Amino acid sequence: MSRLKYVLLTLSFVSSVAISHCFAEPVAAPVNAENIRTDQVLGIRTHSCGHVIHLLMQTRMLRQSGQVGFGGAMYNPHLGVMSKPGDLQLLCVSLISDACEGAGPIYQIQLQNCSEIPVGNFRVSVVGACGQIQPYSPTAIVTVPRIEAGAVLELQIQLPLTCLAIYNPAGAAVEFNTLIVAIDSFDELIECNEVNNILILNRSEIAPLVVEETTVVEESIETTAPPAVDTAPVVEGGVSAPAAPASPMDSIDLDDLDLGEAEQTAVRFR
Incomplete structure (x- = not known):
């Protein structure tokens, strides 16, 4: 085969692949719970999970080689040496609601941006499998528009109903x-640790x-009445005498009573 013919065949193959990709349905389209239910009603087949299979294989190879990710500094010819890449970390997965007759289960995914800058426009995928993952195992995909530096994000993702059959x-x-x-299931971000995704x-x-339920404790102010004072006089022998009834005259002090000087003296003879 001549060299010119080989080049023409190569260009033809590349062009056909590019055209097929232009008309192919993108598998990276964001999927939320409402779209999943609509797809179930319309009978649309689940999204491909080939990107998750690729990530699993890449993670396995990194672990076998003793590596975890991109450890060096990034270099940009226009900006020079940039800082070390950050990291997205998958923290935990919790069950929100289990599967029912008409809907798949909903899970909460918690992840953290362990970077010095915010990142965004990456995908998170969940796949339901029966022992072994298949290219068309039930898959749900959501897009994270932005997560701030050091922030923790919680996402809720619902699996398609096909995960039950x-x-x-x-x-x-x-x-x-x-x-x-x-997380970062399409491997769009350069990270210093790729195996924690x-x-x-x-x-x-x-x-x-x-x-966690927060309990509000209300402080109640108790008003206690002063103790009653027993004013009954105590006589010898330890027996209290009965208290005399109160009289208005008890409050008058005769020593302080000012009667003034008598101007005349009245004498009465019988």
Whole structure:
């Protein structure tokens, strides 16, 4: 094959791949709970989880090689040496509500931006699997528009209803028993730690979300009446004499009473 023909065939292949990608339906479209329910009613097949499979393989290779992520400093020819890349960390997963007859389970995902700058426009994916993940295992995807530096973010994601009817190798429809959760699931951010972005959880071991109740303690001011004073006189022998009834004359002090000088003396003879 001549070199010119080889170049033409290569260009033709690249052009066909580019055109197919232009018309292909994007799998990175944000998915929320309402879209999931609409897809279930319309019978639309679940989104592909190939990006999560790729992230699982990449994480496994990093662990095998003893690495965790990008450890060096980033370099930009226009800005020079930039600071060390930050990190997104998947903290925990909790159950909000379990699956029912008409809807899949809802989970709360808690993650933290362990970086010095805010980041955003990355995806979070959850996948329900029956032991082994498949390219079209039930998947839900949400987009995080922004998370501030050092902030903790909580997201609620609902799995499609198809997670309750996954066909196993024997051909029987069974419920999912494994939950795979991935943050930055399309690997769009450069991080110093890539292995803390994904968790594989046993469905039965995911604890329900515990909401802490705040108890308001009201301080009550108690008013205590002064103790009654017994004013009854005590006589010899320890026996109290009965108290005399109060009289208006008791409040008059004869020593302080000013009667004035008598101007005349009245004498009466019989």
